[in-house]
Amino acid sequence: MRYEGPIYRPPSEADSLLVQATVGCPHNKCSFCMVYKKGPRFRVRPLAEIQADLAQAAVDLGPRVRSLFLPAGNTLAMPTAELAAVCAQARRLLPNLERITVYASMQSVLAQGAAGLARLKQAGLSRLHVGLESGHDPTLARVKKGVSSREQVAAGRLALEAGLELCLYVILGLAGPADSLAHASATAQVINRINAAGPLTVRLRTLVPKMGTLLLHQINKGRFSLCSPHQVLAEADRLLAELAGPLGLFSDHYTNYLDLRGALPADQERLRQEVAAALALPREAFRPDFVGGQ
Template identity: 35%
Template sequence: MRYEGNIYRPPSEARSYILQCTVGCSHNRCTFCSMYKDKKYRVRPLEEIQADIRMAKLYYNDVEKVFLADGDALAMETSDLVEIVKDLYKTFPGLNHVGIYASPESILDKSLDDLKLLKETGITIAYLGVETGDPELLKEIRKGVTYEEMVKAGRKIRQAGILLSVTVILGLAGRTPRAVDHARNTARILNDMNPDYAAALTLMLAPNTELYKKMKKGEFEIPEPFEILDELRIIIENLDVQECEFRSNHASNYVAVKGRLPYDKEAMLGLINSVIENNDLKYLRPDYLRGL
């Protein structure tokens, strides 16, 4: 298998064959993100991607899950994506899942008909980094879209019949009173989108990010662990979503909760509140075990 640079995938795609369709991220400007800083965005030639599929056939014979990388494979031409997805289903008879990273801009650039075509061809789930629902913070982190545009992008994926999985980031507003607005507005944007899956990650900064440089200059401070947990509590408390699986079990988090909303809301809040009340670091994932 041929890969260029570091390859990232959502935790739930751990067992997927990863097919690199694009190199890097078409946006690549978010102030907290280090993932594709070393890459200049480009779409790989279709023939090269199809050759990779042939190689994967020889190596795996059959696969059930494929994940299309890099950061924003949805930015490819729809006709090329359709070719790739058709080729995958033809090559792997056991295939039943094709996941893809999607930036809000590339979702908005596609027509609803394009997205429906991708769903019919076999893309089953799209992963969208929402990060925050706070309109000001969205601007500050240079996500490239407004609150309204982000909601529109998320809803468009669902309207096309593709499962929507989103991530939000605890600690993104820093150690300031604005953290409360970040948490409340993040619950609000999740309510407006009603994703099928939502995951909370905790901010961890790599040295090649703008936010890390701000932190080093004393202009940004990552909240303390129990302040992070308070953000998580506020988000869950304010969630009003239907049939949504919510998780904070990513390796960056201090406490793992997982549940189906609205049914498990009280149990999830009970767990978080008991950890906050105990106020004891021993109940948190230690920093040396945290990671991105």
């Protein structure tokens, strides 16, 4: 198997076969993200190369493959016909394949449009992993996400209406202390408006400044402050209080102060009680602040 540049995949795809379809990220501007800042530049791998890797994996692993993830940072930015060809080939060659998933930006969801998404769904694409990060427009602008909350809602609904599963990643603490609760409320509103089109999954992460990022530079210059663990937990509580569901919620990541897992609305009170218990703990009960290296 051939790989180029950083290869990331969501924790939920830990057991997935990874066949690289794209290299880098076409946006590559988010102030908190270090993944592709040193390159390589975004490109789509030649279809023949992707399909050769997939064919080899089918020979090597065949019936053992149940899930397939196609790195890198935004594979939905591929031309529709090429991504559909990869998905269709995977469905043909891997007899026990249950899902095909990619990282996607909301911008790429909108660019694919209803027709493109329907074609990809029909070819076998199952799930989009999307970094929502926040639904708070001032925060989206400050971190250079390149999308508005209105576009997020339109794109998220489009994906669900096409029959694709949607996993949305939210970064707690991304707005800093002053806008913390506004970030939580606006994010809950965006998710609720997307959620009206169908069930989805939300995965929580907590902001950790990364080496070489604009965000770390802003912290070092005194232009941005990290939230304390208690502020992050209060933000999580606001999010839990305002999310309507139906959705699955997970915080399956090393950055988080508390591991929350459940389904909303059924588990809302239990999850909020877990947050309340954590809020009663002293600062020393939580991990220290650190600068991330990956």
